[in-house]
Amino acid sequence: MSSRTRRSVVAATALALVAGLSTAGASASTDGGTQWNAAWAASPQRPSTGFTPNWSEAGFDHHTLRQVVRVTQGGDRARIRLSNAYGASPLRVEGATVARTQGTKGAAVEKGTLRRLTFGGKRSVTVPAGGQLSSDAAALGLDRFDSVTVTLRLARTTGPATFHAQSFATSYRAAGDHLTDTGGGAFGESTESWYYLSGVDVRGERPARRDGVVLFGDSITDGFGSSADGNRRWSDALAERLAAAGAPRPVVNSGIGGNLVLNDSAWFGDKSSTRFARDVTELPNARTVVVLEGVNDIGFSETDKPVYKPAPVVTAKQLINGHRKLIRAARAKGLKVVGATLVPFGGSDHYGERAAAVSDAFNTWVRTSGEYDGYVDFDKALADPKDPERIRPAYDSGDHLHPNDAGYRAMARAVDLKAL
Template identity: 85%
Template sequence: MPSQTRQSTARKSVVLAAALALTAGLAVTGARADGGERPATNARAAAPWTAAWAASPQRPSIGFKPNWSEAGFDDQTLRQVVRVTEGGDRARVRLSNAYGASPLHIEAATVARTEGAKGAAVEKGSLRRLTFGGKRSVTVPAGEQLSSDAAALGLDRFDSVTVTLRLARTTGPATFHAQSFATSYRAQGDHVADTGGAAFRESTESWYYLAGVDVRGAKRPERDAVVLFGDSITDGFASSTDRNRRWSDALAERLAAAGTPRPVVNAGIGGNMVLNDSAWFGDKSTTRFARDVTNLPNAGTVVILEGLNDIGFSETDKPTYKPAPVVSAEELIDGHRKLIRAARAKGLKVVGATLLPLGGSDHYGKHAAAVSDAFNTWVRTSGEYDGYVDFDKALADPQDPERIRPAYDSGDHLHPNDAGYRAMARAVDLGSL
């Protein structure tokens, strides 16, 4: 939900005055396919940013719910709502064409504070035209990512932000994030500068092309952004739509309530695996780790929760990932060791997490149970992570530790509900971050 505190008139005056200095435009910063940013071309663009929201890009696919990724867009305007976990007096967006087959042309783009907690309307007076290298339109090459220039938009922590893209040309299949648990909106024609939402008559629960929102303003500690990396449990599967009830949201709120606020960004992908790629469920974790974690602005800590799909897809009879390899505990641990090395090579603190109980779910079986137990024992006792969070213990049913506690179960015995995601946030020793 948006912050209940709004900037003072004086602060807004400072922000508006700063816009004059920004009209010359800031250098667009591009990214290679691996997410590494090219050097900025002027001093202001090189000033520090922090990731305040993120979503991991995926290949166009049918996904779990109807979406627009395979058909793409043509003479339409796309409006997407996200919630930032850090504030500032300037903002920029990161756009990804990582899985596009051709260049992506953005005719125009805007950013604004959302009117209310959800919906396609934006707060009047807050809408800002985005520029890219000083220009209002930009082409994102296939396989690459671009950042906008800074926009003089004041944001408070936990503000909802609306990003609008004018897609005047045929895009072809769209790079997207399948499961947003937030509503995105589409209108025919050019409505990029609308403050009202009446034209946006179509909706979906996915994000398209939008990979991040970064903020800049008051000096912040270096490397203080926390990245949560994982699969559907990190992504927030079964959490309440448009209510920001993922465990990443709950952790950011807990840090703020404790007087130690830090940006918390979500790098989960539903169905993702440590060891294998999937057209539906994203590149394997070791492939996407640099793009989705270590190259994020100001990233300093990563919490890794992943492995249930590696061990569970071989137990389920669903055809979403077949044939599924039978993965051993040793193979899964070796995959996590690669992630640990990748994080430390970039100077990040790396926190591991035990796998949640999966008894009664379609991922459960004799082999999955044995591998889960062995893996969790390694996380707790090996000392290879800098610290760990014991989600297995925190969410287990005291009457049957193989299962999630009923009060935390979304109903599929695999994913937590809103209360379960809050319990995950409570399980974290904030000092370990």
């Protein structure tokens, strides 16, 4: 019997449902002397057209929704967090399950691992409009870097759905009730977004250290340009590097494509200071946050794309003051806060003489001010030696703004692990 199977059998004979219905966040991070770790996360967004086709504006009606994520921490119990932050009406979930994923792609799950989730001991739950909540604990043994499939039964009309627009992972939908299917044959529709699911937490028998790392930022943190279904974001690369170095820690991704430090956007989420508590400081067992954000604030006014118009012209001082708010918010909750220089973006649609000057001034502040507890120099790590204003060609996804898989690995290598 494998260690994973043995762990699952032991857990299944124990108390399978141990945590009651609760609001998600730091206040619900402890239970029975053990602590929950945020092992995966996605930042909720308003329903919108987005960059690629998705189901957020139409919502769901008599559907079963299946979503696949990868956890960066193991444990013998798991729970999910659901968000209806931008719902105009209560969200009724008729049933939910969690299981280990079968294979590397598709909607099938490993037989024998599917667990029904409960919420306050009940199999169905209503998430209030604007609200969020956690499931009870389920006895499911998970190893670090396991893929987890979460299935939601949405039997009623949901209306527009709170979602995370750019998942770079495939989610699946089936008409009717397929909540407990182990095969994926019924799930004939797919998109690359996550819906309602904002977190997967794990815990073990012993109290966990408070050592979670949260990466906070925009599309570069979100993973734009990485391989779909490959888990090749820089958050994935950092978690893998920590594990390989013998210092494994949960690493979660709180990036939103297009996000801004100073302004809200219908497509790109609430501004950084508005969402920082929800997406960083309230996550279970968060200890360190790495902030990489600002290129959209200074670059949207350079682009001719109508994604954010009229875009304000942002100065280096304004951007720095926005980051100072994040520093204060992190420290107020006892988090270590690490800053990051903006990556080179010469040749992209965000680039211009003014944006370049602001980026240089901001990066100098990150390196020299000492206001962050530490910093990561992504500008230096990704720069083309022949033209430091641009990303090195080997790291460029093709738009001269976002790294590719190799670029995201280079970002992870640039981090001084001691700084975390």
